[in-house]
Amino acid sequence: MLSGTFSARAYSFFDTLVWIAGLNLLWIAFTLLGLGVFGAGPATAAAHIAVRKRAAGDGAPLLQSFAAAYFRNFFRTNMLxxxxxxxxxxxxxxxxxxxxxxxxxxxxxxxxxxxxxxxxAGAACYVFPMYARYELPVPQYLLMSSRFAVRHLAGTVILLFVTAAVVYASSCVPGLIPFFSIGAWLYLTGWLCDRFFAANDESVAAAEPAAHPALHRASAA
Structure with missing residues (x-):
């Protein structure tokens, strides 16, 4: 029984590592596809959409899901x-x-x-995870992410710490960058932000049971 549990956890761990490596390569490839400046935003949004789907248990193929989200959101995410x-x-x-x-x-x-x-930097950590979760007018993502960063300072500090840790690890081992660094940062910040948003939605619903939350969930972004 213990051996089976360990094997399942080990498989899940290495499967996640492989998935993160794939996310890393896709982000680099699609950012270059958009000539860097115009590809970084759509690639980041597509990555966070993929992270949120994986966190929800969606087993959609990464390449197909990433490419679809990238092209579907290309213009809106460049506006961000x-x-x-x-x-x-x-x-x-x-x-x-x-x-x-x-x-x-x-x-x-x-x-x-x-x-x-x-x-x-703290506000920017929330922008694309928020885009992956909620349907808002484009300017509202910038405003709401700034407010969220201020109101949830503990979460913002955690995101900044994760960012600094990834940057430090990448500076010490540059070989991580093309294979894991970007994907790991996207995965960790996306997963954390999704938890922060879920907790915030629950607190808003508990405080105002008769009111709708200010942020509306996106339907399978």
Whole structure:
């Protein structure tokens, strides 16, 4: 009995590793298909949709599911990702400029930009998992993810810690990047966000049993 349980858990663990590796390769391939800038958003959304389906027990083939979600959501997800990339690029450029300046004011500006970058990273962790779970107007994803990041600071800290851990591991072992790093980050953050959203939905339903939640579930995104 114990041997059978161990075998089942070992199989599930290695099956998940293989699935994550496949997700990693698909994200890279479809991001390149969209010329990088225009492919990253749709690929990230497709990955989170696939993660949510797997967490729900959906055994759909990864390649078919990923490709369908990528092309179906290509334009909407670029409307999400391009503004995020633009803000991130602006923060990096401004931080580089002020961090090299002499005096107190440039250093204070650099510190403020650094804090803003951390907030952006925390909010960005929620954007595409939220897209995979809820049907909202595109601008609402950016607004709701920012609010969620502030209201659920513990979850945001966990997501930032996972992100930092993946970045650190990848910097120590660069060979992980083409096979596991991106897929592992997408899988872990997607799984965690889905749990955070589910808990939030339950708390909202318990607090307002007669009202509908502000966020409406997407039907099999």
């Amino acid at each position: 990702s391009l503004p995020l990339m633009g803000v991130a690029a602006a923060l990096v450029l401004n931080w580089n400029y002020f961090s090299r300046g002499p005096g107190l004011f440039p250093q204070l500006m650099a510190a403020g930009i650094f804090v803003a970058a951390i907030f952006l």
